[in-house]
Amino acid sequence: MxxxxxxxxxxxxxxxxxxxxxxxxxxxxxxxxxxxxxxxxxxxxxxxxxxxxxxxxxxxxxxxxxxxxxxxxxxxxxxxxxxxxxxxxxxxxxxxxxxxxxxxxxxxxxxxxxxxxxxxxxxxxxxxxxxxxxxxxxxxxxxxxxxxxxxxxxxxxxxxxxxxxxxxxxxxxxxxxxxxxxxxxxxxxxxxxxxxxxxxxxxxxxxxxxxxxxxxGTADPFGPVVAGLEPLPEAERRRRAAELAPLIRGLASTDKPMVGHFTDSEAVLDFLAREKLQPLAALGTSCPDHFLRTKVRPLVLDLPPSAPLAETVARLEQLHAAYRADYAAYYSRHATADSPPMRGADPAIVLVPGVGMFSFGQDKQTARVAGEFYVNAINVMRGAEAISTYAPIAESEKFRIEYWALEEAKLQRKPAPKALAGRVALVTGGGSGIGKAIAARLAAEGACVVVADMNADTAAATAAELGSTDVAVPVTVDVTDEAQVSAAFADAALAFGGVDLIVNNAGLSISKPLLETTARDWDLQHDVMARGSFLVSREAARVMTAQRMGGDIVYIASKNGVFAGPNNVAYGAAKADQAHQVRLLAAELGEHGIRVNGVNPDGVVQGSGIFAGGWGAQRAAVYGVPEEELGAFYAKRTLLKREVLPENVANAVFALTGGELSHTTGLHIPVDAGVAAAFLR
Structure with a gap:
């Protein structure tokens, strides 16, 4: 009714x-x-x-x-x-x-x-x-x-x-x-x-x-601004936030993987600069909805934003260890024989004066809402201090609600998380073709996705198709440009806290005989695929090692990196370069829990930006078939007689990253419907 x-x-x-x-x-x-x-x-x-x-x-x-x-x-x-x-x-x-x-x-x-x-x-x-x-x-x-x-x-x-x-x-x-x-x-x-x-x-x-x-109310309920805690200029502030985000995300994910959210609103920055920051933050929030999202209190950095990065990182690690010990003690003080087990001792809110607030949750929406709730809490504290003294409910009452049997039952009713929940993926060339299919599959499996593409319009369109900014965000990047690659990862850090699943998919191809292949043809293809993958993987490794959460790097290589086809020297050589990067990086990054694997597609015509950009016509001419029949031609020469679609490549990426192959690194998976000449040896 x-x-x-x-x-x-x-x-x-x-x-x-x-x-x-x-x-x-x-x-x-x-x-x-x-x-x-x-x-x-x-x-x-x-x-x-x-x-x-x-x-x-x-x-x-x-x-x-x-x-x-x-x-x-x-x-x-x-x-x-x-x-x-x-x-x-x-x-x-x-x-x-x-x-x-x-x-x-x-x-x-x-x-x-x-x-x-x-x-x-x-x-x-x-x-x-x-x-x-x-x-x-x-x-x-x-x-x-x-x-x-x-x-x-x-x-x-x-x-x-x-x-x-x-x-x-x-x-x-x-x-x-x-x-x-x-x-x-x-x-x-x-x-x-x-x-x-x-x-x-x-x-x-x-x-x-x-x-x-x-x-x-009084004019300055949080007290005067503390010299040295003033907000950094916006560009510098966001640069520092992007540097710190992966480290803080890693700390906040000690018990289980978390997605991050960054807030540097005026209300947050003002609170972080004031004299009463530390004592008020220590009192924690009061409204049950607030502290259920934010935990009883945040972690607050006690260094100015001018402190060297290395010193800030070391202090955050110390404060995190102390926070975990304090939270465990809080649990021990109030837990009874029938209390639910402690759910985790990591902070949900981390406050960095002069920079902003980092909030965390099992997904982006939860992380964002936790930050919104703490902004509510700041407003509450400001109002209470303006007319009186902020006096939240007792810690014992907070515990009774946080570890309430009814709250535990509500958590147990939630559906099981998807395979990639809590993970952040960045897909290069993600605006179309294979990259778009990969982005869609990863998002469907619970990942937050950064759609990275040289074409801003296609990146934005694909991200919008995947859902709200809690699911996907676009970034415009030329993978051959170091500065743009670094900026893309900084954007990912500000959007989701970091990255832990990279797909090197950006590519192009020019099909010509050796004597017609120019140095520019060679350089362009090696710049995008060999150099571009190297730059993206190097930046990914920096972020992943800072996070200390492991990670996945997947190369979309090609059958042509193994099989010597005609009129294809520049493309085939670039793909062979990518294929060996997989082996080299798997050997180097394994100690950090970072797995590096590859996928070797072939004949992916439908939806392919490469084929639509002229490669299809060139390859059709090489094989003497009409361009519109190229997909069917490729299918006929395979062992399975099936056409390979972008979704088939996306399935392989998920198979490598979804958790079932957790002990696999340095592997190349063929997705070519069976090309015997390209069998790996």
């Missing part, structure tokens, strides 16, 4: 999307909204009161009817009579399942009781920065009274759950004049008899709190 045509549901979704689209009102996947209404029970034909509420794990900004949990209100409220008390309140979440109405819909969240028990038709629970600033101020209760009078009521901190729902319901009954409440250490809740009234009251609470902080 979560039909989008139901007026209550339509109004709820529209309100939710508006509130969820503004980060000032709530954070990604944070908060929840609800509506109550009457529908016809399809079994009895009688009217039944229902509660539609955002389900577990959903996002308000993108909420659809499928993201709503739908419960019978009479059954949900009947749970009050069987509530066993705070000590066993987690059991009530399972009981919500017995209140569901109809088939489908989302799983009810822990906040369902808040929405169902409050006696009003519409309820919003949000995490606005200004609201949480009041909620985390040391004098939060008194300040709430000063800000709102009796129009908004203070609710002391309580972990989300059934009892909190009972508390808010009781407070509403005792304060009929109130439009909502400030939840200590947490956020806000508002209510109304219509969707419009509820939304207006949510906005009133948020905007009133914003004005209160702005007019009553």
């Amino acid at each position: 979560n039909d989008v045509t139901t007026p209550e549901v339509q109004a709820l979704l529209e309100r939710s999307n508006r509130l969820g689209s503004d980060p000032r009102y709530t954070n990604y996947a944070g908060g929840n909204t609800s509506a109550k209404g009457v529908a016809v029970d399809p079994v009895t034909g009688a009217d039944v009161e229902l509660l539609w509420v955002k389900g577990s794990g959903g996002d308000l900004g993108t909420l659809t009817s499928n993201g709503l949990a739908v419960l019978r209100l009479d059954r949900m409220r009947a749970l009050v009579d069987v509530y066993p008390g705070v000590a066993q309140e987690d059991e009530m979440v399972a009981a919500f399942d017995y209140c569901l109405h109809g088939k489908g819909g989302a799983a009810p969240s822990i906040d369902t009781a808040m929405h169902g028990l409050v006696d009003t038709a519409h309820v919003d629970h949000l995490h606005p920065d200004a609201g949480i600033a009041l909620a985390t101020a040391a004098e939060g209760e008194a300040l709430t009274k000063e800000c709102f009078g009796d129009r908004v009521v203070w609710v002391p901190w309580r972990r989300p759950g059934f009892q909190l729902g009972l508390d808010i319901a009781a407070i509403k009954r005792a304060n009929p004049q109130a439009i909502g409440c400030i939840l200590g250490g947490h956020g806000i809740t508002a209510w109304g008899e219509t969707s419009e009234e509820c939304e207006a009251r949510s906005l009133e609470i948020i905007q009133t709190a914003e004005r209160f902080i702005s007019t009553r």
Whole structure:
């Protein structure tokens, strides 16, 4: 019964999307909204009161009817009579399942009781920065009274759950004049008899709190700027960020591979330059949604941005070791016999004064959202310090939520990660043909992909086809140019934290007899394929060794690197050069856990930029067949009599990098449908 045509549901979704689209009102996947209404029970034909509420794990900004949990209100409220008390309140979440109405819909969240028990038709629970600033101020209760009078009521901190729902319901009954409440250490809740009234009251609470902080607050709540911690100039700042990103990503991936995100917004840089940076960062975040994403506190570098790179790297390594020890101690202080195992001791947020913030997660979206949440936390700390002193919930309470059995169950419900989840791939020549097919396959298997191509338009188009910038980004690069190659890897580091899967695919071909092959023909093909692969692999090795996460380098070589075909000296020699680079680099980089392998395609005509650029016509002339029949010609001369497609090459790349061949390096895989003359010996 979560039909989008139901007026209550339509109004709820529209309100939710508006509130969820503004980060000032709530954070990604944070908060929840609800509506109550009457529908016809399809079994009895009688009217039944229902509660539609955002389900577990959903996002308000993108909420659809499928993201709503739908419960019978009479059954949900009947749970009050069987509530066993705070000590066993987690059991009530399972009981919500017995209140569901109809088939489908989302799983009810822990906040369902808040929405169902409050006696009003519409309820919003949000995490606005200004609201949480009041909620985390040391004098939060008194300040709430000063800000709102009796129009908004203070609710002391309580972990989300059934009892909190009972508390808010009781407070509403005792304060009929109130439009909502400030939840200590947490956020806000508002209510109304219509969707419009509820939304207006949510906005009133948020905007009133914003004005209160702005007019009553101090000018520099984070204290003065510390000399030497000012932001570096933008170009220098981003250069330093690109240098540090792979190292920091490697540290943050000690327990499991992470993808990175970099933020150097004004709000972040200002916080990092201020006197109170260290003590406030050490207090950690407060709102449950915040520290579940960011961990209880960040790692903060205690050196100025002017420090030499080597000194900065050494200090980050020391601080990381100390962070892991501190996190393990935090777990030991609060864990009980039934606590879930420690999930990992690496930081999710790393703050580097003068440079910016590095955030990490199992994928790019998670990493980006973690950074967004910490920006929310900075705004909260600024607001709380402006009007009082920032006083987040106790560390023991944070642990109770971070290692909550219900939170663990939510994590266990997530689908298993794909084979390349947490990995960052860079594909040269990725805008078309074989490169495009490889980029698509790697993205489909969970990798973040940097589509590198000399043609900016095709790189951008391919990246856009693969998805949002959380999945793929384009870079324009001429692989023969050292500076451009370095810049491409810097862009990859800023986008995803580094790289750990490289595909040397960029290439071209000119088919001529020896006596017609010019020095320019020779140099061009060797520059792009032999020199270009060398430059890309060298830069990849620098990044991968800094990350200390191992990695993969794959060369798209050719059957022609093994087989001596006619009128093909420059191309064949360049491909043979690439083929031997595979062997040389496999031998050299193995000690760093970097595997180097190759793929030898042949006759990939469909979708090929090389063949479309004249190579097809040249090879067709050599073999005396029409160009449009070249693919079929190549297929007929193979043992399998099958045409080789770009996707077949992409499959081989995945086979080499997807985890099943973890002990293989220095290998060349033929993808030629069987050319006996090119068998490896």
